[in-house]
Amino acid sequence: MKIPEFYEHTTGKRVISGVDALSHIPYELKMAGVTKPIIVTDVIVCKLPFFKKMLESLKVSGFADFDLFDQIPADSPVTIAEQIAIQYTSAECDGIIAVGGGSVLDCAKSVNLLVSTGATKVESVMGMDHIPGNLKPFIAVPTTSGTGSEATKVAVVSDPIKKIKIEIITEKIIPTVSVLDPEATISLPAKVTASTGFDALTHAIEALYSLQSNPLSRVEALTAIELIVGNIENVIKNPKDIYSRLALANGSYLAGCAFSNAMVGGVHAIGHAAGAVCHVAHGDIMSVLLPAVMKANLIATKEITSELLYWLEGAEVFSSTPVEKRAEKAIESIINIRKRLKVISGLPETLSDLKIDRSQFEEIINKALDDGASITNPVSLTREFVFKILESSL
Amino acid sequence: MKKLLYKAGTVFSQLILDIVCQGIDAVSKYDRVVQRELSGFPENTIMGFSAVMDGKPSCVIKKNGAFHKVKDHTIQPDILISFKSLKAAYAVLLGIDSVKTAYLNYRLYYKGDLMLSAAILRIMDRVESYLFPDFIMKRLLSMKPVRQVSKILIYGTVISSLLGFNKGVSYENT
Numbered sequence: 001m002k003i004p005e006f007y008e009h010t011t012g013k014r015v016i017s018g019v020d021a022l023s024h025i026p027y028e029l030k031m032a033g034v035t036k037p038i039i040v041t042d043v044i045v046c047k048l049p050f051f052k053k054m055l056e057s058l059k060v061s062g063f064a065d066f067d068l069f070d071q072i073p074a075d076s077p078v079t080i081a082e083q084i085a086i087q088y089t090s091a092e093c094d095g096i097i098a099v100g101g102g103s104v105l106d107c108a109k110s111v112n113l114l115v116s117t118g119a120t121k122v123e124s125v126m127g128m129d130h131i132p133g134n135l136k137p138f139i140a141v142p143t144t145s146g147t148g149s150e151a152t153k154v155a156v157v158s159d160p161i162k163k164i165k166i167e168i169i170t171e172k173i174i175p176t177v178s179v180l181d182p183e184a185t186i187s188l189p190a191k192v193t194a195s196t197g198f199d200a201l202t203h204a205i206e207a208l209y210s211l212q213s214n215p216l217s218r219v220e221a222l223t224a225i226e227l228i229v230g231n232i233e234n235v236i237k238n239p240k241d242i243y244s245r246l247a248l249a250n251g252s253y254l255a256g257c258a259f260s261n262a263m264v265g266g267v268h269a270i271g272h273a274a275g276a277v278c279h280v281a282h283g284d285i286m287s288v289l290l291p292a293v294m295k296a297n298l299i300a301t302k303e304i305t306s307e308l309l310y311w312l313e314g315a316e317v318f319s320s321t322p323v324e325k326r327a328e329k330a331i332e333s334i335i336n337i338r339k340r341l342k343v344i345s346g347l348p349e350t351l352s353d354l355k356i357d358r359s360q361f362e363e364i365i366n367k368a369l370d371d372g373a374s375i376t377n378p379v380s381l382t383r384e385f386v387f388k389i390l391e392s393s394l
Numbered sequence: 395m396k397k398l399l400y401k402a403g404t405v406f407s408q409l410i411l412d413i414v415c416q417g418i419d420a421v422s423k424y425d426r427v428v429q430r431e432l433s434g435f436p437e438n439t440i441m442g443f444s445a446v447m448d449g450k451p452s453c454v455i456k457k458n459g460a461f462h463k464v465k466d467h468t469i470q471p472d473i474l475i476s477f478k479s480l481k482a483a484y485a486v487l488l489g490i491d492s493v494k495t496a497y498l499n500y501r502l503y504y505k506g507d508l509m510l511s512a513a514i515l516r517i518m519d520r521v522e523s524y525l526f527p528d529f530i531m532k533r534l535l536s537m538k539p540v541r542q543v544s545k546i547l548i549y550g551t552v553i554s555s556l557l558g559f560n561k562g563v564s565y566e567n568t
């Protein structure tokens with residue numbers, strides 16, 4: 001690969017990965033100098049056995065005085081983040097533990113920005129690479145293997161009043177510790193596992209050939225692809241398989257590291273737009289769009305997509321495929337994975353599966369062109385480019 | 395001495411950024427693509443450019459479908475694009491890097507609504523296509539933009555503004 005003329009790269013500070021990783025949280029809190037953490041989560045996670053076990057371990061380890069907010073809704077509204085920040089300050093907390101999916105983790109990132117900078121409105125901390133100083137200790141426990149938020153410097157929250165999304169990109173919000181414990185994802189239903197897993201796969205592939213890709217993000221992306229592709233089907237067939245759950249969580253984390261630096265591309269730009277217009281699950285729309293965008297990008301990504309075949313299908317298939325056919329074969333491999341996932345979990349393959357039709361294209365195209373992810377796609381996003389992808393995904 | 399040179403470099407690059415803002419003002423008056431991009435910006439959005447961290451930014455304000463150069467250098471813009479080093483600023487101002495390349499290489503930081511960043515980068519691509527000579531543009535942009543008015547008209551508008559025929563709006567008047 002060519003070294004970029006200039007790049008920056010930041011990875012997560014600390015990862016604890018393995019069975020019973022959750023039991024190390026009290027130690028991590030002590031090491032970070034935290035005496036009273038606030039735990040933030042949602043109404044579903046707070047009823048799960050692993051969460052109750054985690055609370056017990058905190059109580060017996062000298063952290064019985066923790067504060068709890070367990071009502072974070074989907075899309076992490078700024079109003080909730082601002083409310084939690086007030087609760088944090090008045091309870092005199094000194095650290096954050098976030099347990100949940102992307103919405104919970106992104107909300108916790110905004111809370112950390114608020115309580116660390118003294119800002120009262122999330123709107124006032126919007127931007128990229130713009131926050132000085134250090135934030136409070138922040139432990140993230142992801143309960144899905146998809147968004148990669150536990151590894152990223154990105155937080156997306158929503159302003160329900162203005163009906164807009166607010167994006168923050170700064171390495172300061174990367175969790176201090178990310179805890180990857182298979183028990184935290186074990187109760188995830190098959191369909192959600194497939195959908196969020198495909199999101200993680202999309203992060204890795206888009207980061208691999210993004211305009212901001214660099215040598216470090218590339219290593220992270222390729223290892224992520226190997227872990228996700230090698231384990232996603234097994235997790236769905238054997239949901240209690242601890243090893244595969246852990247491998248998928250690591251794949252998602254690494255994909256997060258990769259796209260946190262290299263960013264994503266066309267699949268996310270169009271996917272965010274389709275999500276806003278048609279209210280479909282993020283991972284589902286990733287699954288529908290990924291092969292079509294990969295095909296449309298081939299004009300700029302033939303070489304790296306050819307290499308991808310090795311990580312998707314292994315050495316034998318890679319070496320027996322003629323060089324000029326490898327890129328197409330790699331995309332075919334993604335389509336086949338999606339097909340198999342559809343059979344075992346119901347993952348959608350087409351826009352029609354998601355009940356999206358041509359009448360919604362115009363609005364999706366307009367929003368996609370303005371999405372930040374469009375900036376880093378290797379081929380410039382134009383109306384025709386997006387239309388072609390939508391048409392071929394129907 | 396080095397400190398003095400750095401200070402002089404900062405003042406000089408901020409002066410160039412002032413001219414760039416005048417260019418944004420002129421292009422947005424005539425170019426329909428830029429005007430279309432601007433339709434997504436809230437009215438009175440102030441966008442500022444600073445050559446260095448904590449510098450006094452050169453700003454434009456969106457009003458009635460176009461950007462207008464703001465006279466004041468002391469206002470707090472809604473969107474601030476600031477280079478992380480003076481060298482990064484020079485690379486853009488001398489046409490070595492485009493604003494988009496500086497953004498992609500993390501050589502600038504951005505305060506404000508990131509949802510407008512894609513549109514801002516497209517606007518800056520177009521502004522650069524009017525302000526820089528064609529041989530620089532061919533290197534800077536992956537796609538050759540189709541200009542809607544002649545460069546001479548844009549240069550003329552920028553020069554007349556610099557000569558004082560269009561002094562820009564003051565923040566109090568906005």
Ligand SMILES: [Fe+2]
Pocket residue numbers: 147199200202203268282
């Ligand atoms: Fe995603």
